[in-house]
Amino acid sequence: MWRVARMQVNGGFLSGLDVAFKPGLNVIIGARGAGKTTLLELVRHATGATHPDKKQQKASNDLIQAVLRDGEVLVDLVDGDDERRVVVDAKGSGRDSSLSGSIIALGQNELEIAASDPESRRNLLDLHSLSTRTSAKMSLEEIGRLTSRAFRLRSQADTALDRTAALESLQAEYAVLVAQQKVLSERASRDDAEKMRVLQLMDEKTATLVIGQRSMQGAADALADVALALGTVRNDARTVDRAFSSAGNESNYLAESWSGWTSRLEALLLERTRIDEEVEQREQKLAADAAVVRLEAAPLRAELEEARAGLGNMTSALSALAAQISELQSVKEAAQKSNEAWLALVHQRNALFDDLENNQEIVFAERLSDARRITSNLENNVTVVVAHLSDLSHYSQFLTDALRGSSIRQTTIDALAQTTLPRQLLEAVEQDDAALLEVVSGLASDRLQRVFERLRNEDILRELAMVTLLDTVDVRLVDGAVEKSVESLSTGQKCAVTLPIILAEQGKSLLLDQPEDHLDNEFLVDNVVKILRARSHKGLQTIVATHNANIPVLGEAQNVVALVSNGESGSIRELGAFDEDAIVARVTTLMEGGRKAFKRRAAFYDEHGSLDS
Numbered sequence: 378m379w380r381v382a383r384m385q386v387n388g389g390f391l392s393g394l395d396v397a398f399k400p401g402l403n404v405i406i407g408a409r410g411a412g413k414t415t416l417l418e419l420v421r422h423a424t425g426a427t428h429p430d431k432k433q434q435k436a437s438n439d440l441i442q443a444v445l446r447d448g449e450v451l452v453d454l455v456d457g458d459d460e461r462r463v464v465v466d467a468k469g470s471g472r473d474s475s476l477s478g479s480i481i482a483l484g485q486n487e488l489e490i491a492a493s494d495p496e497s498r499r500n501l502l503d504l505h506s507l508s509t510r511t512s513a514k515m516s517l518e519e520i521g522r523l524t525s526r527a528f529r530l531r532s533q534a535d536t537a538l539d540r541t542a543a544l545e546s547l548q549a550e551y552a553v554l555v556a557q558q559k560v561l562s563e564r565a566s567r568d569d570a571e572k573m574r575v576l577q578l579m580d581e582k583t584a585t586l587v588i589g590q591r592s593m594q595g596a597a598d599a600l601a602d603v604a605l606a607l608g609t610v611r612n613d614a615r616t617v618d619r620a621f622s623s624a625g626n627e628s629n630y631l632a633e634s635w636s637g638w639t640s641r642l643e644a645l646l647l648e649r650t651r652i653d654e655e656v657e658q659r660e661q662k663l664a665a666d667a668a669v670v671r672l673e674a675a676p677l678r679a680e681l682e683e684a685r686a687g688l689g690n691m692t693s694a695l696s697a698l699a700a701q702i703s704e705l706q707s708v709k710e711a712a713q714k715s716n717e718a719w720l721a722l723v724h725q726r727n728a729l730f731d732d733l734e735n736n737q738e739i740v741f742a743e744r745l746s747d748a749r750r751i752t753s754n755l756e757n758n759v760t761v762v763v764a765h766l767s768d769l770s771h772y773s774q775f776l777t778d779a780l781r782g783s784s785i786r787q788t789t790i791d792a793l794a795q796t797t798l799p800r801q802l803l804e805a806v807e808q809d810d811a812a813l814l815e816v817v818s819g820l821a822s823d824r825l826q827r828v829f830e831r832l833r834n835e836d837i838l839r840e841l842a843m844v845t846l847l848d849t850v851d852v853r854l855v856d857g858a859v860e861k862s863v864e865s866l867s868t869g870q871k872c873a874v875t876l877p878i879i880l881a882e883q884g885k886s887l888l889l890d891q892p893e894d895h896l897d898n899e900f901l902v903d904n905v906v907k908i909l910r911a912r913s914h915k916g917l918q919t920i921v922a923t924h925n926a927n928i929p930v931l932g933e934a935q936n937v938v939a940l941v942s943n944g945e946s947g948s949i950r951e952l953g954a955f956d957e958d959a960i961v962a963r964v965t966t967l968m969e970g971g972r973k974a975f976k977r978r979a980a981f982y983d984e985h986g987s988l989d990s
Contacts, residue, residue: 379456379479380886380918381420388448390415391947398920399936401913404929404955405922406967407940412947413922415444416940417890418484420920423452423465425477426888427504433487442467454479481505482888483879489895492863492875495768498850501875502761505747505882516733517843523726524803524842528835530719531807537712544705551698558691572677573692579674580696586667588703593660600653607646614639723807726842730800733845741765741848748850754881756904758855759874768847769794775844783831789824799844806832806841852878869895873904880908886918893925906931926968929955939963 386394391412405413420426422441445467454461454476465471481504483491491501558573618639621632678693741763748761755761773794780790793802796818805813811825818825832838852863852874863871872895879887893901909932912919921928929937937960939951951959969975 378884378886378917379454379461379476381424381452381480381920382455382460383451383453384416384420384423385451386419386445386448387451389445390945391419391444392448393946394948396938396949396952397936398918400916400918401935402909402929402932403918403920403936403938404932404934405920405938405940406924406929406964407947407950408942408967410944411940411942412444413940414484414890415440415947416938417482417888417920417922419445419450420452421480421482421484421888422469423450423463423472424454424480425469425472425474426480426482427477427500433484433490437484478885480886480888481879481882483892484890486894487890488872488875488879488892489868491879492852492871495770495847495849498852498863499744499848501878502744502747502751502763502850504879505751505885516729516736517845520726520729520733521839521843523722523729525835525839527719527722527726527807528838530715530722534712534715534719537708537715541705541709541712544702544709547698547702547705551695551702554691554695554698558695572680576674576677576692577696579670579677580692581699583667583670583674584696584700584703586663586670587700588707590660590663590667591704592707593656593663596656597653597660600649600656603649604646604653607642607649611639611642611646614642737766737845737848744848744850751878751881754883755877759877760853761878762851762853764849764851766846767849770847772799772844772846775799775840779837779841780828780831783827785824785827785831789820789828792818792820793828798846799841802832803838803841805829806838869897872896873900876905877908880905880912880919883915883917887912887920889919889921891923892921893923893928898925898927901925902927902931924968926964929960929964929968937964939967 380400381398383397384394385396386392394412394416396416405416407413418437418440421437422445447467449464449466449471451462451464454463456479461473461476463471463473463476490497492498614635617635618632621635624631744763748763752759752761773791776790776794777787797814801814801817805811805825806829809829811822811829814820814825815822832841854861854863854866854870854874856870861870863874866874876892876896879889879892892905896905906927909919909921909928913933913935923929928934932955934955937951937953937955938949939960940947941950942948951963953960955961955964965972965975
C-alpha cells in the first residue's frame with residue numbers, strides 16, 4: 378500500500394513548505410485560510426487521486442492554478458521497499474499515472490455529495506477498487522464509428538438493390554428481342570447479316586466504352602472523397618506538428634519521426650492528384666472513343682435500316698438493353714460487395730460489443746466484491762448494495778430525445794427501455810426485424826415499426842450504439858425499523874453513512890478534508906475517531922484536515938501539522954505528535970478556545986452533572 382512520506386512545495390502560497398508524514402493518523406490544523414485545504418489538494422493533485430464527484434474536478438484544478446501558480450510540488454511515496462518521487466506542476470505535468478488509484482481523497486464538501494446521485498455512488502465505490510477498471514470510452518467510440526460506416530454501406534447496398542429490381546425483366550426482354558432479331562437476320566441477305574454483325578459489335582463496343590466512362594466518373598467521385606479525407610488528416614497532422622514544436626527539445630525525436638510520416642502524407646496527396654488527372658484523362662478518352670464508334674456505326678445503321686425496315690432499330694434497342702443490363706449487373710455486384718463489407722463491419726463491431734459486455738461483467742463482479750468487503754467492515758445498520766446494469770437513465774433519456782415529436786407515447790418508450798437492451802434495439806433496427814423485439818418487449822409490430830422508422834438515421838444509430846446500461850450502487854441505512862436508501866436520507870445521515878465507507882478502506886491511504894462537517898460530535902467520537910484509531914493501529918495512513926479537536930486528541934494522531942498564514946503565504950508553526958507540549962498548547966488555543974475556555978466548559982458540565990450522565 379502506497380503512503381505519502383514527504384511533501385515539498387516550491388512556489389505559490391505554501392512555497393518552502395517541507396513536511397514529513399507518518400504511517401497512521403496525520404492531522405492538519407490551523408486557522409481558516411492557513412492552507413489546510415491547499416496542502417491536501419496539492420497532495421491529491423500530485424498523486425492524481427480522483428474526485429468521487431467529477432463536477433468538483435474543475436474547482437480543484439482552479440484552486441491548484443491559484444495556489445501553486447508557476448511552482449511545483451514534490452511528493453515522496455513509499456510502498457514497502459518501493460519508493461517513488463513525483464515532481465508535478467500546476468497543469469499536472471510530471472504525474473505518475475500508475476499512482477492515480479493509490480490514494481483515496483475526499484475534499485471539503487465532497488462528503489455530502491459523494492453519494493448524492495447514481496454516478497457519484499459508482500465513483501465512490503470504484504475508489505475502493507483493488508484493480509484498475511478498464512475504461513469503455515474508446516471501445517464505445519469505435520463502436521459508434523463502425524455503426525456509422527455500417528449504416529452508410531447498408532444504405533448504399535439497399536439503394537443499389539432497388540436499382541437492380543428491373544434486371545430480370547430487362548434480361549427477359551433482351552432474350553425476346555434476340556429471338557426476333559434472329560428471325561429477321563435469317564431473312565436478310567448474307568451481306569446484310571454481315572453488316573448487322575459488324576453493327577452489333579460496334580454497339581457493344583460503344584456500350585463497353587460508356588460503362589468504362591461511368592466507372593471513371595465513379596472513380597473521380599471516390600477520389601474527391603479521398604481528397605477530403607486526406608485534407609482532414611493533413612490538417613490534423615499540422616496540429617500534431619505544432620504540438621511537437623511547442624513541446625520543447627525533449628520531444629525533438631518525436632517531431633523527427635512525425636516529420637517522416639507527414640512527408641509520406643504529402644507524397645500521398647501528390648500521388649492522389651496525379652491519379653485524379655489520369656482518371657480525368659481516361660474518362661475523356663473513353664467518351665471520345667465512344668463518340669468515334671457511334672459516328673462509324675451511323676452510316677452502317679442507315680444502310681441496314683434502308684435494307685431491312687426496323688432491323689437497325691432492333692439492333693440499337695438490343696445494344697441499349699445490353700448496356701443497361703451490363704450496368705445493372707455491375708450495380709448488383711457492387712451491392713453484394715457493400716453487403717459483404719457491411720457484414721464484416723458488423724462482425725467487427727460485435728467483437729467489440731462482446732469485449733465490452735465481458736468487461737461489464739468483470740467490473741460488476743469487482744464492485745460486488747468491493748461492496749461486500751466494505752459492508753463487512755461497517756456497522757450492522759449500513760449496507761452497500763450493487764445491482765447489475767439496472768441504471769436505465771442514459772438509455773431512457775436517449776429514447777425520449779430520439780423519439781420526441783414522433784407521436785410515440787411515453788409508455789411505449791418506457792416499455793422499450795425496461796425490456797430491451799440498447800444492442801438488441803440497434804440490431805433490430807438495422808435488420809428491420811420487429812419480430813426480434815416483439816416477444817421481449819410485448820409491443821405490437823406496428824408500434825415497433827414506427828419506432829424503427831424514427832431511429833433509422835445514421836447519427837441516431839451511432840448514438841444508440843454508444844448507449845450503455847450502468848450498475849446501480851446504493852447505500853442503505855437501517856433507521857429504527859425502516860431500511861432507507863441513501864437518496865432518502867438527510868444531509869447529515871448521508872455523511873454519517875458515507876464517511877465510514879471511506880474509512881473502511883483497508884488497502885489505500887486516505888486524504889480527508891474536514892470530515893466532521895454535518896456530523897455531530899457524539900457520532901464523530903463513537904464512530905469516526907474509533908475507526909481512525911483502528912486504522913492507525915493497522916499502520917494505515919490517514920491525512921486529515923480538521924477544526925475539531927476530537928480528531929487529533931482522541932484519535933491519538935502520530936503527527937500533527939499546525940499551519941499559520943500571514944495573509945500572503947502559509948507555513949508550518951508546529952509539528953509533532955498529539956501529546957507533545959507544543960502541539961497540546963496549539964490544539965488548546967486554536968481548537969478549544971484556550972485553556973480557560975476549556976476549563977470553564979469542564980466546570981459547567983461537572984456542575985450540571987453532564988459528565989456523569
